[in-house]
Amino acid sequence: MTETYMTIREMCDAFGVTARTLRFYESKELLFPLRQGQKRLFTRRDRARLKLILRGKRFGFSLEEIRQLLDMYDMGDQQNTQLRRTVEIARERLADMERQRDDLTAAIDELQEQLRWGEQMVAASETRRAAAE
Amino acid sequence: MTETYMTIREMCDAFGVTARTLRFYESKELLFPLRQGQKRLFTRRDRARLKLILRGKRFGFSLEEIRQLLDMYDMGDQQNTQLRRTVEIARERLADMERQRDDLTAAIDELQEQLRWGEQMVAASETRRAAAE
DNA sequence: ACGATAGTTTACGTTGACGTAAGTTCGACG
DNA sequence: CGTCGAACTTACGTCAACGTAAACTATCGT
Numbered sequence: 529m530t531e532t533y534m535t536i537r538e539m540c541d542a543f544g545v546t547a548r549t550l551r552f553y554e555s556k557e558l559l560f561p562l563r564q565g566q567k568r569l570f571t572r573r574d575r576a577r578l579k580l581i582l583r584g585k586r587f588g589f590s591l592e593e594i595r596q597l598l599d600m601y602d603m604g605d606q607q608n609t610q611l612r613r614t615v616e617i618a619r620e621r622l623a624d625m626e627r628q629r630d631d632l633t634a635a636i637d638e639l640q641e642q643l644r645w646g647e648q649m650v651a652a653s654e655t656r657r658a659a660a661e
Numbered sequence: 662m663t664e665t666y667m668t669i670r671e672m673c674d675a676f677g678v679t680a681r682t683l684r685f686y687e688s689k690e691l692l693f694p695l696r697q698g699q700k701r702l703f704t705r706r707d708r709a710r711l712k713l714i715l716r717g718k719r720f721g722f723s724l725e726e727i728r729q730l731l732d733m734y735d736m737g738d739q740q741n742t743q744l745r746r747t748v749e750i751a752r753e754r755l756a757d758m759e760r761q762r763d764d765l766t767a768a769i770d771e772l773q774e775q776l777r778w779g780e781q782m783v784a785a786s787e788t789r790r791a792a793a794e
Numbered sequence: 795a796c797g798a799t800a801g802t803t804t805a806c807g808t809t810g811a812c813g814t815a816a817g818t819t820c821g822a823c824g
Numbered sequence: 825c826g827t828c829g830a831a832c833t834t835a836c837g838t839c840a841a842c843g844t845a846a847a848c849t850a851t852c853g854t
Contacts, residue, residue: 535801537800546842546843549842552841552842567850583764588761590841618769622762622769625761625762628719629758629759632754636752669830669831680832682811685811685812700830700831
């Protein structure tokens, strides 16, 4: 069952991160696990946040940027000018990535061209060698 | 005119990088400027390589990866199994980026949804307030 | 009672990609 | 000749995002 609280180990297994990483995220105020004695208890909210953190990292956001985004997200509709800003940032990042993708696509095309060129050279030299025998 | 050799300062201006960066790239064997006395002279080849380096960085390649790619690129048709490997790597990176882009697109959609939701709340509360007056 | 198991804190180490500062050297110019 | 500016070398510093080691504590099962 989707238990209310998870230990650090369960979190590691569930999300494929190390305990160090989770503690580090807590120290950076990205997560706020409860405590039972000294042990951390990760809540549903922590899991939601971690999911967003990992997604953010895949997008190339820094942890600090992610923290700010999470904070804005938390404030929610209350301060929706902030939310608009968040969307703005995300949009810019998207535009960046699309530019990158287009560049990369072009670069790959060039490489493929180069590769075909190379193959022709090889083929030609082999033809010549064969003819010479 | 597209001069044969460029000084370090000209390179900086032309590519928007610092001198430190160029020296660093040389130390990492990404660039091979000639010398006239102790001064560096950057060749057409260096400029071509730098262009590729900067492009590579935008793709998220590390300098070490870029160095290997440049080396393979240099070897050219001679060892084209290597070139194929290069294309492979590039392809994987492209697939990565496409996944990222799709994720990001989805995330933006969610945010927009959230934003519209927030706006409706605001609008509704304002309507209520207006009706109350 | 006791060792194994999981968790904790503290704190120093690492990697990549440069920044930055100090001191040197060289050619050009007044 | 002096000195200025641009380039140089050497070398230590920085920042993010953890890794890793050491030493401690709490809980559980036998």
